[in-house]
Amino acid sequence: MRVAFLGPVGTYGEQAALQLLELEALEHAELVPQPGIRAVILAVASGDCEAAVVPVENSVEGGVTACLDALWEHPELSIARALVLPIRHALLGSGSLEGVSEVLSHPQALAQCSQWLADHLPAALQLPTSSTAEAARMVAGSRFRAAVASLQAAQEHGLEVLAYPINDVPGNCTRFLLLRRGQRQQEGPLVSLAFSLHSNQPGALLEALACFARRELNMSRIESRPSKREMGEYIFFVDLDLSAEHTTPSALTEALAELQPLCEHLVLFGAYPLTSRT
């Protein structure tokens, strides 16, 4: 079994993939690194891999738009499991903090440490890279370049930990999804779906959301993405948490039956379990 993830080795995506595969008792799967989030999803959609692990939301930076857009384009994919992983960034380099004049990392990681970098390295140039692990690879051997990456990346690339943790929000965490192709028989308390509406009229979205609220289905997340056709036309991504005691087994089926006629497209990505690490 081949599982795509955002490479190279040493990324948070690799950590998430290893843990998700352990939870699914698939430890012997082969991890296949990909150059970008879109490529990770295409790898499983095209059949090159049997599964994929992608970040979908960060507690500070919000939804990972490349992931949401690619999911909408591939309704044949389903979510098998979710994992919330704490993200604790380190500043990695060689020598001392004082000598650092360039800081490299993925733009999201730089954003998550922006206050710390402004306080401790106000004069350093910030250079974006395709991943945190790629940044660690690029700074190896330099005394004036440092990378924002994980402690694990320090080991992989033989770097020193110049500062840790450096993320501005202590509770920084990212939710990862394990995606599979054409399997929708999972079971779990979280339900993810996405829809576009027939109408852009007042109250159209409200009518759609009322399908859930009427049955006391807890909407734990709503995120809008542009339809890319015209400004003001959106796709809505909704997560429902069915773990509440009062939720009846038929409530979801009923809600979806009521929602369907309001939608131009409605995609159900599955009901799946969520594991949170601290």
Place this chain on the structure above:
Amino acid sequence: MRVAFLGPVGTYGEQAALQLLELEALEHAELVPQPGIRAVILAVASGDCEAAVVPVENSVEGGVTACLDALWEHPELSIARALVLPIRHALLGSGSLEGVSEVLSHPQALAQCSQWLADHLPAALQLPTSSTAEAARMVAGSRFRAAVASLQAAQEHGLEVLAYPINDVPGNCTRFLLLRRGQRQQEGPLVSLAFSLHSNQPGALLEALACFARRELNMSRIESRPSKREMGEYIFFVDLDLSAEHTTPSALTEALAELQPLCEHLVLFGAYPLTSRT
């Protein structure tokens, strides 16, 4: 009067600023370039500039999260006017398309041309920069580097237009806001507001949105951002379009009065006019 914008000169932000100032009859204002979107908003919030022009939403890439987050942190700012500008990217360089091995641009611009770049320059390395104009500045003088930027940036930096237009979606456009500090006496058909809710219970968001729907106020946009405190807690950005014939003048006041007690924080960014260029 000093007006902050995302520099350097030649960005779409500069074009938007020039047009917004013309619409406000403020042509003689001094444009002050800033290194990032956050810095643009801080420039007006701190009092260093009297106004600022920022991108808030792109029709393909969605909400500009740095802008939304900074607006939430600065409820003293208000929106004076909005402008929708068509975004037509060009590939700028020296020599021919065949010689290009590196393409530089802002990550959003690279994303907006990703299909064109995959089709025409599949082997070229894509390097992110802080703005499209900065990319144009950086490729000047090189025969193997090209920039994704505006036609105007070609003139500013003496570059040739190697291909135009290259954005994947023909209707690609961006909405820019003119922000001012502490002035809320504007008038116009668009209303922008943001709120966080007291409760994360089923139906809490629905109850909030019902305040608008009950009065047939057309919600033209909803966007969620993480609270950054804990995962699953959100801030909602809502735009209302009051231009419909049936909208009564008191409907907004009533809706806000009903919404207020449901909110932990409620920020009204003003009622303002929108101009669309094609």
